[in-house]
Amino acid sequence: MLRLDTRFLPDFPQAFKEHGPLLLQAREALLAKRKDPQSMLGWMDLPEDTETLRRIRRYREANPWVEDFVLLGIGGSALGPKALESAFNESGVRFHYVDHVEPEPVLRLLRGLDPRKTLVNAVSKSGATAETLAALLVFLNWLRENLGEDWRRHLVLTTDPRRGALRALAEKEGLEAFSIPDNVGGRFSVLSPVGLLPLAFAGMDLEALLMGARKANELALAPLEENLPLKTALLQHLHRHLPITVFMVYSERLKYLPAWFVQLHDESLGKRDGEGNRVGTTAVPALGPQDQHAQVQLFREGPLDKLIVLVVPERATEDLLLPQVEGLEGEAGYLFGKGLFQLLKAEAEATYQALAEAGQRVYTLYLSEVSPYAVGWLLQHLMWQTAFLGELWGVNAFDQPGVELVKRLTLTFLERPGYEF
Numbered sequence: 309m310l311r312l313d314t315r316f317l318p319d320f321p322q323a324f325k326e327h328g329p330l331l332l333q334a335r336e337a338l339l340a341k342r343k344d345p346q347s348m349l350g351w352m353d354l355p356e357d358t359e360t361l362r363r364i365r366r367y368r369e370a371n372p373w374v375e376d377f378v379l380l381g382i383g384g385s386a387l388g389p390k391a392l393e394s395a396f397n398e399s400g401v402r403f404h405y406v407d408h409v410e411p412e413p414v415l416r417l418l419r420g421l422d423p424r425k426t427l428v429n430a431v432s433k434s435g436a437t438a439e440t441l442a443a444l445l446v447f448l449n450w451l452r453e454n455l456g457e458d459w460r461r462h463l464v465l466t467t468d469p470r471r472g473a474l475r476a477l478a479e480k481e482g483l484e485a486f487s488i489p490d491n492v493g494g495r496f497s498v499l500s501p502v503g504l505l506p507l508a509f510a511g512m513d514l515e516a517l518l519m520g521a522r523k524a525n526e527l528a529l530a531p532l533e534e535n536l537p538l539k540t541a542l543l544q545h546l547h548r549h550l551p552i553t554v555f556m557v558y559s560e561r562l563k564y565l566p567a568w569f570v571q572l573h574d575e576s577l578g579k580r581d582g583e584g585n586r587v588g589t590t591a592v593p594a595l596g597p598q599d600q601h602a603q604v605q606l607f608r609e610g611p612l613d614k615l616i617v618l619v620v621p622e623r624a625t626e627d628l629l630l631p632q633v634e635g636l637e638g639e640a641g642y643l644f645g646k647g648l649f650q651l652l653k654a655e656a657e658a659t660y661q662a663l664a665e666a667g668q669r670v671y672t673l674y675l676s677e678v679s680p681y682a683v684g685w686l687l688q689h690l691m692w693q694t695a696f697l698g699e700l701w702g703v704n705a706f707d708q709p710g711v712e713l714v715k716r717l718t719l720t721f722l723e724r725p726g727y728e729f
């Protein structure tokens with residue numbers, strides 16, 4: 309379950325009423341685009357795709373030998389699976405992410421892996437991303453050299469249904485390949501095989517994940533009063549004059565979630581609008597309680613240029629009681645008999661209050677607990693929020709011309725005569 313708390317923004321309920329017509333118009337405009345096959349709104353339907361889930365499950369069952377799972381992909385092709393796997397991996401399968409091109413960590417990884425027990429999953433919607441293709445060259449070669457003809461069983465591709473180098477490779481070599489639907493873009497693809505395939509190997513409860521996402525869909529289509537994504541989209545919209553939006557998560561298990569959100573928000577909304585104006589707010593990742601000892605000083609007393617969003621679990625899956633230790637009564641006695649989670653919760657509440665009292669604009673999204681259901685709901689909620697904001701800010705939330713320009717420029721650098729490292 310996901311619950312919005314705006315107790316320190318007393319003006320919000322009135323603003324929500326006043327902006328009702330604008331919000332409904334934004335939703336209508338977004339949903340009208342669903343009829344257009346080019347619209348990139350396929351992420352809305354992913355939680356219903358039980359056929360893909362069945363296929364992924366069969367593939368997982370057919371490959372019980374996997375001990376190391378290496379994901380080659382970057383941006384939207386890596387951030388979602390990484391955020392969820394690190395939170396919910398209870399399978400014993402070790403995960404490794406090659407979402408960079410630094411040679412030393414790649415070499416260190418290769419030296420530590422047993423190819424006979426390793427499954428490599430190359431993930432790229434376009435099949436044309438230099439980082440992922442470079443990693444694929446390395447790992448394909450490594451599998452071939454070490455496994456001979458058996459290499460094919462150790463490589464699985466996740467890519468466009470028809471186009472690109474990965475699809476062509478899958479067809480030429482008869483490799484197992486999963487499709488990212490045409491109308492689903494990278495940062496909206498976590499509930500497609502991009503996320504589901506690795507997460508099946510992580511042993512995550514995928515039904516619960518998708519069920520949570522379906523709940524977010526239900527609320528996004530619900531009347532205004534119950535419409536959680538329209539509410540948080542409005543919170544972001546009302547604070548668009550503040551250049552920064554902090555996304556601070558109070559969960560060690562969800563430590564990579566802020567990075568996923570940063571990509572979703574920044575890459576979707578940092579654009580020129582129809583009139584050529586530069587639009588967007590800069591999402592900043594933060595983790596509680598660690599960043600209480602780093603960024604929170606600035607968040608409290610630095611410039612009032614931020615909207616701060618806290619994501620806080622309401623319950624622990626399992627708490628750990630702090631024991632009484634003789635000799636530490638003076639300094640630590642107040643902790644004796646308390647749960648570790650109680651401390652986490654108290655810290656989150658303290659931060660919430662301290663920031664609000666300092667005049668910072670802050671609201672909290674409470675997660676019932678860190679479960680696949682609640683997190684599936686949160687992810688899909690944030691995708692709806694982003695899509696609604698695209699409408700409110702007059703930008704296409706589903707393209708990324710800046711990212712593509714850098715991809716093209718990288719190639720021209722590499723091909724430039726005389727270019728040296």
Ligand code: PA5
Pocket residue numbers: 382383384385431432433434435436437440493494495496575708711
């Ligand atoms: O969200 C996006 O579209 C991008 O961040 C992509 O995910 C990223 O550039 C990787 O692209 P691809 O999956 O085509 O390799």
